[in-house]
Amino acid sequence: MKQHLALNITCPKGLEGLLADECKALGAEVGRETVGAVSVSAPQEVTYRLCLWSRLANRVLLPLNDYPCHDADSLYAGMKAIDWSAHVAAGGTISVDFAGSNREIRNSHFGALRCKDAVVDAFQERGLDRPSVDKQRPDLRIHVRLRKGRAVVAIDFSGESLHRRGYRQAGAMAPLKENLAAALLLRADWPGIAARGGALIDPLCGSGTLLIEGAMMAMDIAPGLQRRYWGFSGWRQHRPDMWQRILEDAQRRQAVAMTRQWPEIRGYDAGGKILAQAQDNIDRAGLQSQVRVSRRELANLTRPTHREMNFGLVICNPPYGERLGDEAELVHLYRHLGQRLLAEFEGWQAAVFTGNPSLGKRMGLRSRRQYQFLNGTLPSKLLLFDVNADNAVKERTSAQGQPEAVAPKLSAGGEMFANRLRKNLKQLQKWRKREDVSCYRAYDADMPEYAVAVDVYGGAVHIAEYAAPSSVDEDKARQRLRDTVEACAQVFELPETKIAIKERRRQRGTEQYRRQSETGEFLEVEEGQAKLLVNLHDYLDTGLFLDHRPVRLDIAKRAAGQRFLNLFCYTGAATVHAGVGGARHSTSVDMSNTYLQWARRNLSLNGLSEVRHRTVRADCRQWLAECDEEFDLILLDPPTFSNSKRMEDVLDIQRDHVALIEGAMARLSAQGLLIFSNNRRDFQLDAAVTEGFCVEDRTSWSLDEDFKRRKKPIHYCWYITHR
Known part of the structure; x- marks a missing residue:
């Protein structure tokens, strides 16, 4: 009777049932399933087969000892009690993989070192050559x-x-581990489809893992054939002759497979570099004749026509969006994937693996089954579809005749947020109509658990998430942001692709000027008589601070015939208002070349020439110190804090505002007006300002209806004149 080894086969969480079936098929007797592992009993020959043929396992382990361990001494003693000479030759090489901790053993390196010492000492005390360490x-x-x-x-x-x-x-980039890819193919019944002559297509193939695993599975190629090192090679009970027979059998089966014609296996990707990597992986696997990849956009996905393909499996692992801003943009990709499946692959099976199942709902197809997996630590789902018209989810049609994505049912939190948003919009309706306001704030952290700002820019919506406190669970914060997006889509009757989302964090130095993405998409909006450009995607801010609307409109009323100076001008919105209001000329100063270019575009959009409306790239403090011009109307709206490399010193508005105001007042005409504003929440105007000038607090006046819901003002504003 063959001696059986009691083994522990580990796998990624969620694959235990599949692994148990695989172990049975390879000849092992399956015992208990635990999280991430299956216990089996198998003769040595089957043990070798498990190592060579398992598509799902992580490791094949032979347990030697299981003992109480509370400190380093008990760890050492239990290790030393094992007869290591039965497993490794004297003078051989070892490596210890250690994981876990307790109150006494807090470091894995220390734990591994104590285990190694125990093994080495066990040999030395018997007068045998000590093993050395070889980590490779x-x-x-x-x-x-x-x-x-x-x-x-x-x-x-x-x-x-x-x-x-x-x-x-x-x-190489590897979004999917090979054994997880194999599990997805098994759940999608690829072996059954391949046995019936079906094709395999991955329209978003990336580095080609699903294609390669699918080919090896269909062709009966052992997944371990290319491995050059095995943990049992130096084991003293290793049977090289037995192993060689198993290896040669697998090699023979592979050689036979290479002579046969197999189902079509194809992959596509839009990226040239990633496709080159996929081709390299395919070549290394020796499957260049069986697996073909080519560069193609998802928009051009069609069923291959050079061979008759009546059925098969379309499987892919689309991007799922690490940020919710990415997620909203990906809605279109998932929707288009569903459209291409229905248009080209009627009667096929489809499998979509995603870390964001809500995106799967946008495909316009009802899934027939779903499986839970972990992709690394990310909970993910495999969605299985029968591709036919009966399973298509009907779309609504907008008033413009365009199809809209099907709106999902809101969660309880999403419904609560939607109700608050509708209430706010109703309260603002009369004011918006009376003042002809098309850009406004619809929601601003009105409910603490939904800490976002929702701004409307004409027909577009922008959501800025305030950074959640560290006490807020990241998954809950993400879910709440998703609730927000879905609620906004329904309330404003917009597809999610038309909603811009940004996570707002404290920025340092020039980080506020850095691009957040690369759309280059500007939207033209109107405010009073001014036309302004906003960008909802590429930067931290949109280019238009909505809370300063009353000040800008007042500047437009006062500007006729005036000499206007805009310090820390940002994108020049106030300068545009001064220009359309009839300013004699204007000067706009800022350190950011990005924002000054934006300001020039805004001026040009309104027919205002650079001859009369100049822009200056400079540190405002230094520029004021060197300026000898006089102005009738000055806007001073500095940031709360700035440490730009282009500045000689950091700017702290609380510390530096007196000097800034005095410098601006030195350039103000006798009857002129300085408008000073800033958004530091705890700002206190220094008494030196009120003692030296006439100061009128206009904070309350400067906040329109959409910003009056806040307990504390979003900014402070003073009108300052000479005594």
Whole structure:
């Protein structure tokens, strides 16, 4: 009777059931399933087959000892009690993979070191040559896990994780591990589809993992054939003759497979670099004749026509958006994927693996089944579809005759947010109509748990998320932001692709000027008589501070015949208002070339020439100190804090506002007006200003209806004149 080994086969969480079935198929007797592992009993020959043929396992472990471990001494004693000479030759090489901790053992490196010392001492005390450490390819790889007061010691027959097949270059981008890709293919019934002659297509193939795993699965190629190192190679009970027979059998099966015609396996991707990487992986796997990839946009996805393909599997792992701003933009991709499936692959099966199942709902197809997985640490789902018209989700049609994405049912939180948003819009309606306001703030953290600002720019919506406190769970914050987006889509009757989302964090130095994305898309809006350009995607801010609307409109009323100076001018919106209001000439000063270019575009949009409306790139404080011109109307709206490299010193508005105001007042005509504003929440105007000049607090007046809901003003504003 063959001696059986009691083994522990590990796998990614969620694959245990599939792994148990695979182990049975390879000849092992399956015992208990635990989280991320399956216990089996198998003769040595089957153990080798598990190592070579498992598509799902991470490691094949042979447990040696399981004992109480509360400190370094008990860890050492339990390790030393094992007869290591039965597993590795004297003078051989070892490596210890240690994980876990307790009150006494807090460092994995220390734990591994104590285990290594125990093994080495066990040999030395018997007068045998001590083993040395080889972290790359040791004769024996020892696997130690410390958990719940017990140490479990095992030999790792895998050598390294079995998901590393050997065809992927080190350091290459790998969004999917190979064994997870194999699990997805199994759940999608690819082996059954391939057996019936069906094709396999990945329209977003990336580095080609799904295609390569699918080909090896269909062709009966052992996934471990390209591996050059195994953890059992230096094991003293290793049977090289037995292993060689199993290896040669797998090689023979591969050679036979290469002579046969197999179903069409194709992949597409829009990126040239990633496609080159996929081709390299395919070549390394020796599958260049069986797997073909080519460059193609999803918009051009069609069923290949050079061979008759009546059925098959379309499978892909689309991007899911690390930020919700990305997610909203990806809605279109998922929707288009569903459209292409219905248009080109009627009667096929489809499988979409995503870390954001809500995006899967935008495909316009009802899934017939869903499976939960973990992609690394990210909870993900595999959505399975029967591609036919009966499973298509009907779209609504907008008033303009354009199809709209089907609106999902709002969560309880989303409904609550939508109700508050509708209430705000109703309260603002009369004011907006009376004042002809098309750009305004519809919501501003009115409910603490939904800490976002929702701004409307004509027919577009912009959501800025305030950074959540560290006490707020990241997943909950993300879900609430998703609730916000879906609620805005329904309330404003907009597709989510028309909603811009940004996560707002404190910026340092020039970070506020850096691009957040690269759309280059500007939207023209109107405010009073001015036309202004906003960008809802590329920068932290949009180019128009809505809370300063009353001040800008007042500048337009006062500007006729005046000499206007705009300090810290940003995108020049106030300068445009002064220009259309009839200013004699204007000067706009800022350090950001990006914003000054934006200001010039705004001026040009309104027919205002640079001859009369000049822009100056400079530090406002230095420029004021060197300026000898006089102005009748000055806007001074500095940032709260700035430490730009182009400045000689940092700017702190609380510390520096007196000097700034005095410098501006030195350039103000006798009957002129200085408008001073800033948005530091705890700002206090220094008494020196009120003692030296006539000061009128206009804060309350300067806040329109859309900003009066706040408990504290979003900015402060004073009108200052000479005594």
